[in-house]
Amino acid sequence: MTLQISSLEVGYGKRQVVKGANLTIGKGELVGLLGSNGSGKSTLIKTIAGINTPTSGSITWNGDADLAKLARRDLARIVAYVPQSIGLSFGLDIREAVLLGRTPYFGTRPRDEDWAHVDAAMQRMGLEDLGDRAVTELSGGQGQRVLIARALAQDPQILLLDEPTSALDIRYQWQTLAVARDVTRKNNVAAVIAIHDLNQAARFTDRVVFLQDGVVIAEGRPADVYSPELIKRVYGVEVELSLHKGFVQVHPLSERDQSALGLHSTPPEPTHDPRTVEQRGYATA
Amino acid sequence: MSSVQTESHSPPLPHSLPTNTRKPRDRYTGQKLAIGFGIAAVVITALVGIQIGTSGATLVNVLQTFWAKITGTVPTDRTTLLMHNVIWELRLPRVLLAILGGAALAVAGTLFQGLLRNPLVSPYTLGIAPAAAFGASLAIVVFGATAGSAAVSLVIGALLFSFINTALVLSLASSRNLHATTLILVGIALSQLFGALTACIQYFAEDEVLAAIVRWTWGSVNNSAWYQVLALFALLALAFPYIRFRSSALNAIAFAGDDSAKSLGVAVSTVRLQTIAIAATLTAVTIAFTGIIGFVGLVAPHIARLVVGPNHRFLIAFSAIIGALLLVVADAVGRLVISPGVIPVGIIDALVGAPIFLYLILSRQKAIE
Numbered sequence: 001m002t003l004q005i006s007s008l009e010v011g012y013g014k015r016q017v018v019k020g021a022n023l024t025i026g027k028g029e030l031v032g033l034l035g036s037n038g039s040g041k042s043t044l045i046k047t048i049a050g051i052n053t054p055t056s057g058s059i060t061w062n063g064d065a066d067l068a069k070l071a072r073r074d075l076a077r078i079v080a081y082v083p084q085s086i087g088l089s090f091g092l093d094i095r096e097a098v099l100l101g102r103t104p105y106f107g108t109r110p111r112d113e114d115w116a117h118v119d120a121a122m123q124r125m126g127l128e129d130l131g132d133r134a135v136t137e138l139s140g141g142q143g144q145r146v147l148i149a150r151a152l153a154q155d156p157q158i159l160l161l162d163e164p165t166s167a168l169d170i171r172y173q174w175q176t177l178a179v180a181r182d183v184t185r186k187n188n189v190a191a192v193i194a195i196h197d198l199n200q201a202a203r204f205t206d207r208v209v210f211l212q213d214g215v216v217i218a219e220g221r222p223a224d225v226y227s228p229e230l231i232k233r234v235y236g237v238e239v240e241l242s243l244h245k246g247f248v249q250v251h252p253l254s255e256r257d258q259s260a261l262g263l264h265s266t267p268p269e270p271t272h273d274p275r276t277v278e279q280r281g282y283a284t285a
Numbered sequence: 286m287s288s289v290q291t292e293s294h295s296p297p298l299p300h301s302l303p304t305n306t307r308k309p310r311d312r313y314t315g316q317k318l319a320i321g322f323g324i325a326a327v328v329i330t331a332l333v334g335i336q337i338g339t340s341g342a343t344l345v346n347v348l349q350t351f352w353a354k355i356t357g358t359v360p361t362d363r364t365t366l367l368m369h370n371v372i373w374e375l376r377l378p379r380v381l382l383a384i385l386g387g388a389a390l391a392v393a394g395t396l397f398q399g400l401l402r403n404p405l406v407s408p409y410t411l412g413i414a415p416a417a418a419f420g421a422s423l424a425i426v427v428f429g430a431t432a433g434s435a436a437v438s439l440v441i442g443a444l445l446f447s448f449i450n451t452a453l454v455l456s457l458a459s460s461r462n463l464h465a466t467t468l469i470l471v472g473i474a475l476s477q478l479f480g481a482l483t484a485c486i487q488y489f490a491e492d493e494v495l496a497a498i499v500r501w502t503w504g505s506v507n508n509s510a511w512y513q514v515l516a517l518f519a520l521l522a523l524a525f526p527y528i529r530f531r532s533s534a535l536n537a538i539a540f541a542g543d544d545s546a547k548s549l550g551v552a553v554s555t556v557r558l559q560t561i562a563i564a565a566t567l568t569a570v571t572i573a574f575t576g577i578i579g580f581v582g583l584v585a586p587h588i589a590r591l592v593v594g595p596n597h598r599f600l601i602a603f604s605a606i607i608g609a610l611l612l613v614v615a616d617a618v619g620r621l622v623i624s625p626g627v628i629p630v631g632i633i634d635a636l637v638g639a640p641i642f643l644y645l646i647l648s649r650q651k652a653i654e
Contacts, residue, residue: 049548076550083545092540092595103537104550108529108598115312150541154549 001027001062003048003158003190008057010040010047010214017043019214020057025192027157030184032205032222033194036235040214041194045160048192049081061158076104080156082147082164091134097146098122101153121152125179141172148179152187159183161193165200173197177204198250202226210234223248316599319592323606327384330610334380334617339625340371347372374511382509383612383630385517386575387585389567391608392521394582395589395601396528396564399539400557401465407583408568411454411468411561412475413447414577417569419479420446421576422486422498436508439501440573447569450475455558463557464543504578504631506616513574520570524563525601531556532598539597578631581611584642591645611638 003025010018018040025031033041046052048059050072059067067075080101098121102114110118122128125145130138135146144164151159161180165173177193181204184191195201201208202222209219212234218225226248231239238253336342350372353360360366393408401410409415424442454471461467487495528535534556537546543553572578585608586600593603612630615637619628 046544049544051544051547072547072552073550076548079548081545081548083542091590096536096594096596097540100537100541100545100549103533103546106533108532160548 001157001190003192004058004060004063005044005048006058006060008044008047008059009055010043010052011055016055017214018047018054018211021211021214021216023209023216023219025158025190027190028185028188029206030181030191030193030204032201032208033192033211034196034198034201034208034234035211039211039234041211042162043214044211045081045162045192045194048158049079049160050075051081073104076154078156079158079160080151080154082144082151082159082161084163084167091136093132093134094127094138094146095122095131097135098127098149098153101150104154117153117155121149124152124183125149139172140168141175144168144172144176145179148176148183152183157189159187159189159191161191163194163196166196173200180204198222198226198231199247202248202250226250313599316593316596316603320599320602320606323603323610327606327609327613330613330617331380331384334383334613335372335376337617337620338371338376340368342368342372342376378509378511378514379506379616380613381514382506382517382574383616384609385514385521386506386571386578387581387608387610387612388605389517389521389571389608390578390582391585391589391604391611392524392528392601393564393568393571394584394608395586395597395604396535396560397582398586399535399597400560400564401468402539402542403465403469404587405583406469407579408564409476409577409579409582411472411565412450412479413565413568414572414579415476415479415483416446416450417443417572418498418502418577419483419486420444421501421573422483422490425494425497425501426486426490436510440513443573444569446479447565447573450479451562451565451569455561459558463554463561468561500629501576503629504572504576504634505619505627505629506575506612507627507629509574517570517574520567521605524567528560528563528601529598531560532596532601535560535597540595576629576631578612578634580631580635580638581608584638585611587642588645 003023005021005023005025008018008021009016021040021044023031033044035041043052047054048067050068050070054068061067061078067079070078095118098118099110099114101121102110102117106114119128122131125148127142127145127149130142135143138146144167147164148161159180164180165176168176177200180191180193183189193205195205205222207220208222208225210217210225210230217234218230223243226241228239228241231237231250238257240251240253242249242251332344332347335347336344346368349365350369353369354373360369390408394406397406397408397410398404420442421439422442423446424438428438453475454468455463457471458464458467483498487498490498534546534551537549537551538553538556541549546553568582586604589600589604589607592607593599611634615634616630618637619630619633622628622633
């Protein structure tokens with residue numbers, strides 16, 4: 001039971017954002033997608049979710065048909081997508097917001113079965129007492145839990161999380177990541193999470209994949225792949241690594257640290273990425 | 286949150302009973318009751334509205350007229366015949382046009398607000414009103430300002446340019462996948478364009494023509510006719526089942542955003558294109574008959590949301606009810622205050638509606654945000 005991505009190419013217009021990505025993700029496995037802004041993390045995730053269309057390559061689940069060729073509604077019964085916490089308007093109540101996850105399953109009127117999934121997902125995310133509250137009244141962390149509950153109500157086999165923690169404070173970041181890992185294990189889904197924080201990725205994911213300019217440049221267990229050279233290459237920063245309770249941790253070095261350690265002080269290359277800031281922003285938007 | 290919506294949910298379930306889900310019919314009782322009461326309110330205000338006017342009419346007259354029309358009998362007595370004609374040819378089409386026009390504008394407003402995910406948009410955001418005004422102005426200039434001969438040409442002019450405008454907006458924005466912001470900006474640009482074209486006509490027009498153009502832009506149901514009532518009824522009867530069928534897709538687009546809606550299995554571009562085309566058609570046909578009636582399309586969806594909540598499955602029907610009520614009441618008030626004179630419904634609508642809307646915004650801020 002694996003999600004298999006082979007030579008995947010995705011682009012906006014003439015510009016290729018994902019270039020020949022190969023990835024395998026197993027059931028019950030949480031894989032962290034790492035890379036600088038504009039490296040193609042979001043694009044890759046959105047392509048698996050059917051939001052973007054690949055130009056070539058394939059995405060298969062259990063060796064079956066190409067997911068990119070499935071009808072949208074059928075795809076939505078297999079793959080669920082959790083976006084960054086977004087501004088919610090019009091005061092939908094939480095139960096109805098979670099019910100949106102059942103959209104691929106019912107027509108106009110939700111069935112008993114749909115409500116059962118909604119209640120189960122809400123209970124799973126500890127939202128059962130908040131059902132009648134408007135989503136506009138929620139804190140960022142609760143909002144993110146609603147989005148994950150919505151994805152669970154979708155009853156997916158593949159769970160995709162696109163930088164779900166970037167709008168949250170540290171407490172909710174940890175809570176969200178713990179929930180993501182927990183859900184991956186207990187619901188036995190193949191999960192991919194795009195994430196910025198290397199330390200959190202090391203702490204919560206089973207495996208990490210580094211993307212640079214749309215190409216997979218390294219993958220494996222965080223403790224195995226993290227290295228000062230790789231991180232310098234991907235992010236353009238000098239770092240030291242340490243182990244904390246068995247998890248590899250990354251510590252960026254300041255200019256002063258570097259001279260004190262006798263390292264050759266090189267400023268980050270300014271033209272590391274030839275594209276403009278706007279273009280890169282668009283790629284992750 | 287409105288009281289109606291809160292009542293529709295029973296208290297949270299105890300932890301030990303996760304699978305004991307409540308029957309779906311219990312969940313939306315409040316919404317269904319609200320729609321039932323709303324329909325009754327529309328019927329009652331309509332019956333009252335028909336009675337209002339210079340030549341007076343009682344409920345008995347109204348019912349007698351209906352009965353005479355159903356049975357096909359023609360009254361022999363001259364006064365009764367006159368009364369029947371006033372009710373059937375003037376009052377009834379007027380009240381029905383107010384009901385259907387209000388409903389159509391409110392439904393269009395709800396669709397636009399949901400599809401563009403913006404509580405500030407109205408049926409006119411895409412520039413339909415200035416385009417229709419330009420079409421009507423052109424018709425007035427070409428065919429003259431006299432009402433009788435100009436009525437049909439006015440309708441056709443307004444309708445034609447509304448459709449040209451909508452086609453332009455949709456084709457220009459389709460290069461950007463009909464993104465909400467692109468649609469709104471293209472709409473603003475075309476509003477300015479058609480506004481300037483209308484201003485050109487007004488600048489060079491004779492006083493009489495100018496007066497006719499200005500009168501058209503006020504919006505009223507004074508020139509209502511049965512063919513308009515039937516056209517709008519047919520349009521709503523066709524559009525409503527489709528919109529209802531799309532209500533969960535609308536919910537996903539409105540509350541989850543384009544990307545998430547796609548990941549929930551919704552063909553966002555297709556739904557948006559079809560639904561905007563429907564909303565624009567409802568708006569165009571209504572204002573071709575009535576002129577520009579503002580306010581109701583912006584506000585009825587908000588009032589409805591406060592009562593039944595934002596779920597489009599119920600919101601669309603209830604918006605239609607609120608829109609109908611707003612216009613029927615506004616038209617009745619407009620005929621009463623300076624009787625025998627008539628103030629156009631478009632003016633009264635905002636005069637009556639604005640304070641109600643302000644009260645709702647300030648007293649229940651959370652639901653509007």
